[in-house]
Amino acid sequence: MNEQAFIEALRLLPLDPGARGLADDCAVITLGSETLILTHDMLVEGTHYLPDADMADVAWKLVATNLSDLAAKGAEPVGVLIGHMLGRDDERFVSGLAKVLAHYKVPLLGGDTVAGAGTRTHGLTAIGRATCTPVPARNGAQPGDALWLVGEVGAAMLGFEALRDGTGADHAAYSRPHARLAEGQALAPLTHAMMDISDGLLLDAFRMAEASQVTLAIEGAQVPVAAPERRLECLTWGDDYALLAALPDGTQPPCEATRIGVIEPLGFAPLVVDGEPVLNASGLGYRH
Amino acid sequence: MNEQAFIEALRLLPLDPGARGLADDCAVITLGSETLILTHDMLVEGTHYLPDADMADVAWKLVATNLSDLAAKGAEPVGVLIGHMLGRDDERFVSGLAKVLAHYKVPLLGGDTVAGAGTRTHGLTAIGRATCTPVPARNGAQPGDALWLVGEVGAAMLGFEALRDGTGADHAAYSRPHARLAEGQALAPLTHAMMDISDGLLLDAFRMAEASQVTLAIEGAQVPVAAPERRLECLTWGDDYALLAALPDGTQPPCEATRIGVIEPLGFAPLVVDGEPVLNASGLGYRH
Known part of the structure; x- marks a missing residue:
């Protein structure tokens, strides 16, 4: 199945009416008085970064690209969860992670690590809180803007x-x-x-x-x-x-x-x- | 770096004082009047499931194991985000995902799909809301219990x-x-x-x-x-x-x-x- 077909199939699943995570990068959900923005993006070795990339750069990019999704929603980051496949230069990865989290003053909330073989993948979930509602989306542009x-x-x-x-x-x-x-x-x-x-x-x-x-x-x-x-x-x-x-x-x-x-x-x-x-x-x- | 060393290194990062996601599977954060429980777990082909596994079972297990982390916190699920590497039997994967989400009445909030080669990995972030605070943890057992x-x-x-x-x-x-x-x-x-x-x-x-x-x-x-x-x-x-x-x-x-x-x-x-x-x-x- 290619990505388009997979996403089309996912759209048939019980999606929260307020959620548009598959269409619009981020999910937006309201809990009590808070509106949360959630996004999950992955980086794949060879596709999203060069095989000899500095793993500190990979960690930086993994966090910054997810935070950029929050930025487009006007959200303030609350924290991130990481899904990490162990491999070469993990010390560099942790060092880049420390730098990018400190730069954006975002805490690491948790995550999972796995041993793996072959192509490495890195996942990150970023959680933010909306600073204004309605939360900006890509579907609101109006003639005359x-x-x-x-x-x-x-x-x-x-x-x-x-x-x-x-x-x-x-x-x-x-x-x-x-x-x-x-x-x-x-x-x-x-x-x-x-x-x-x-x-x-x-x-x-x-x-x-x-x-x-x-x-x-x-x-x-x-x-x-x-x-x-x-x-x-x-x-x-x-x-x-x-x-x-x-x-x-x-x-x-x-x-x-x-x-x-x-x-x-x-x-x-x-x-x-x-x-x-x-x-x-x-x-x-x-x-x- | 092995997992233990990686997690030890992560502990030096700017962790939210209220978060214990690396020690205790789930992160617990308070936002306004709500207490959120967040968990991210991964399944790796060959490590967490047999290479010829029914991908519908893999999707089920991916969701159920993360929801089990929420269960141990007494949390009510709010939704999940999926990180999916495309591959064989994606139709079966989507079918299992539909079944497990319907079974637990949990919406899919969003996620990311990537093309990949080699060992497949599947990540899932589950978000829940605490039904009681303080949220149960593994560190509170007392003599006499x-x-x-x-x-x-x-x-x-x-x-x-x-x-x-x-x-x-x-x-x-x-x-x-x-x-x-x-x-x-x-x-x-x-x-x-x-x-x-x-x-x-x-x-x-x-x-x-x-x-x-x-x-x-x-x-x-x-x-x-x-x-x-x-x-x-x-x-x-x-x-x-x-x-x-x-x-x-x-x-x-x-x-x-x-x-x-x-x-x-x-x-x-x-x-x-x-x-x-x-x-x-x-x-x-x-x-x-």
């Missing part, structure tokens, strides 16, 4: 290439991404829709458009990119964890952000880039 | 052997274990200490004794076993998910349970079985 990007895209691509080619150039954008928690919390009360860009700006914008039943019109030249001479690659490469937000027209973001387009009524295509309609998502970015 | 077992031990061993040897005998006790949620919730307000027996009665009793700084004195003949002629094996085999509870002397359990021993002040050894001191845990049961 402005589209904003917090952060730039393409830096992870350059970092990946530096690592892959052993150039010695800085690769932190790829190996130690940043979860934009403060920005997410600042934006949450103002946004109609928000998500983090994990699989490429264009692919994730396409998803926001489809979920919101609108058209996102992006001006490519407005997008902050790490490599202007490779603009299209920057727009389609993932792993940057910028935040994409739809704000009502005239609302000024309370954090550094760049206006990269507008939301229009659903037209011929869900996504329009520099006036060119994009009819389907194939080739737009990284699909796990 | 009586030791009770909810369920029997050894049935999983027989089920495993039936599967392994292809005898056609019933193997549900091994492949579709039961999480004793109702019993855990009924016992929680009355217990001084509680845990589920995942790695064998004697090993887990040893752990409760060490955590509580007491001696557990077990009468082997009192323990309900599935194979009386192999009593010692039943006492050391895991996977039965019975509940072990220390109740004040004179307190009658509000559910079916068997009194199997008493709690004594810490003596020569943490565990005494039929009058024989057990000085260390090696060989007592299954250690992951």
Whole structure:
């Protein structure tokens, strides 16, 4: 079964009506007076990190990518649970884990460790509490909204290439991404829709458009990119964890952000880039 | 790094003072008026299930074992997040997942799927809400308490052997274990200490004794076993998910349970079985 078929099959299961974890990265549940945000993401050796990667970087990325999901919900992290397959360089893994948890001041709540053979997998569950409700989702963008990007895209691509080619150039954008928690919390009360860009700006914008039943019109030249001479690659490469937000027209973001387009009524295509309609998502970015 | 060393290293990380997830299977956190119980356990192909196992059974066991951790805390499940590596018989996996979630009336909140190669791993995070506080832990057993077992031990061993040897005998006790949620919730307000027996009665009793700084004195003949002629094996085999509870002397359990021993002040050894001191845990049961 491929991923799409598996997720379709899962959708037939008894899903909590309030939960949208399979559609939207995070689950949102209300318990008493609290609204909790839960997310679980995995990293697989060879797929999500290079086989000779520094395991401290892998631990950092495992935590930061899950916290980025919380950031897109405007959530404040409560803690993480780790699912760890023991293997090479576990000391480095623990060292990276210590660094990233201290950086974000997030406690490790528990987890499980297993001995394993073959390809290593690492799972992480992050738990957050909503700082504002309703919790932003990717499906709320409205015609007339402005589209904003917090952060730039393409830096992870350059970092990946530096690592892959052993150039010695800085690769932190790829190996130690940043979860934009403060920005997410600042934006949450103002946004109609928000998500983090994990699989490429264009692919994730396409998803926001489809979920919101609108058209996102992006001006490519407005997008902050790490490599202007490779603009299209920057727009389609993932792993940057910028935040994409739809704000009502005239609302000024309370954090550094760049206006990269507008939301229009659903037209011929869900996504329009520099006036060119994009009819389907194939080739737009990284699909796990 | 072996598991023990890894966990010791993790203990140096910024752990929430209220969390004891690494020591005690579950994390316990308080948010507003709610107390949450969180647990994350993994199953590994070849280690936790036979390579030709029915994947519907694997899904069932993945959920039930995590819910059993919640049961030992007297928690009511709120939902689960799944970390799934795609592979053979995913249809069967989804079918087993549907069955077990419907059986326990627990929603799937979200998760992640990855393509993988080699040994498959499956992770599950279960979230529960405490039905009584303080939440039972394994470290509260007190001298004078009586030791009770909810369920029997050894049935999983027989089920495993039936599967392994292809005898056609019933193997549900091994492949579709039961999480004793109702019993855990009924016992929680009355217990001084509680845990589920995942790695064998004697090993887990040893752990409760060490955590509580007491001696557990077990009468082997009192323990309900599935194979009386192999009593010692039943006492050391895991996977039965019975509940072990220390109740004040004179307190009658509000559910079916068997009194199997008493709690004594810490003596020569943490565990005494039929009058024989057990000085260390090696060989007592299954250690992951």
